[in-house]
Amino acid sequence: MKWTISNQLTTGRVVIIPVFLLVFYLPGTTGYWLSAILFTFAAITDWLDGYLARSRGEVTPFGRFLDPVADKLLVATALVLLASSGQAPAVLAVIIIGREIAIGALREWLAQRSTVVHVSQIAKWKTAIQMIAIVALLLHIRIAGISMHEVGLILLWIAAALTLWSGYEYMRDAWPELIQSE
Template sequence: MWTIPNILTSMRVLLIPVFVVVYFLDWKWAHQAGAFIFWFAAVTDWFDGYLARKLQQSTAFGAFLDPVADKLIVSAALLMIAHTYQDPWITVAAVLLTSREVFVASLREWMAEHGQRDSVKVSFVGKAKTMAQMLALIGLLSELEYFMGFPIYWVTLGKILLLIATVLSVWSMVVYLKAAWVYLVVEPKKHG
């Protein structure tokens, strides 16, 4: 069970309270340090999947924990940016993104119970949403518009990417729902 990919995934879960505490420290660079921890966790997400395939160390535990770890740290980050910015657009985006994750996870679980999990497997739109969302969260968590006096506009870019991630999120949810719809409207078999 304790393969390198599973250790990386477990580390990502353990980083969540560290990430939250560091972000809210009363320290000048706390938000940037929190953004760095979030970035590091995102990188470990890519590595654990890559290593699981490369080293042929895929496990049932890893298949379960990996998406859970992702959803936990992203949900924490979305709550944190909604709190930090107190901007209605960011809050609406955070609510939509979080709601979509719960909806799609539940839909996938329901479809798996009915032997149709492949109907709602991750699509290109879902992967694009994840990339835009991760980059948006890093930018918004960092609160950097300038670095060493040079304009880098991370927050502005983060807001744009968050909007793109939200649109892609709703779009991918509709795609998954459309693929599952035929199975959702079938009358359940009655057992007598």
């Protein structure tokens, strides 16, 4: 395995998850702020590791494997924590996590068949809105008179709708391969 900066950032996202979990349970606004800061840092490294890997020509098999896993683990952890604490509807967590599992499995199956399904623009928007929603829900306070909780809920509903839409797009694009006889 080539230990690139991108791979280090991706691995760091996995390592930060237990710290994020502990910080989430700190009492009051300390926990809100620290968990939001950690999640924001991790979300930025998600973008940064991909950018660095592509721009420096350092895309590796390890990075291609671990990057989506790290992203899903981080988002799933945040959504489960938010739903279990009553800060987010469990149905939204189920929609988002369920789609990630299903599309991850679909992409893996397609990769074994040497078929690539590229990330759609809707999926990129979904990810961005989802990350912002999670940060706002983690903050769970008012900033400049605006409830971050309410902003986060609205954005999470939008992210869930985009999650379903992008999931449909993946299935539609993969359908010919799925129904093709072996």
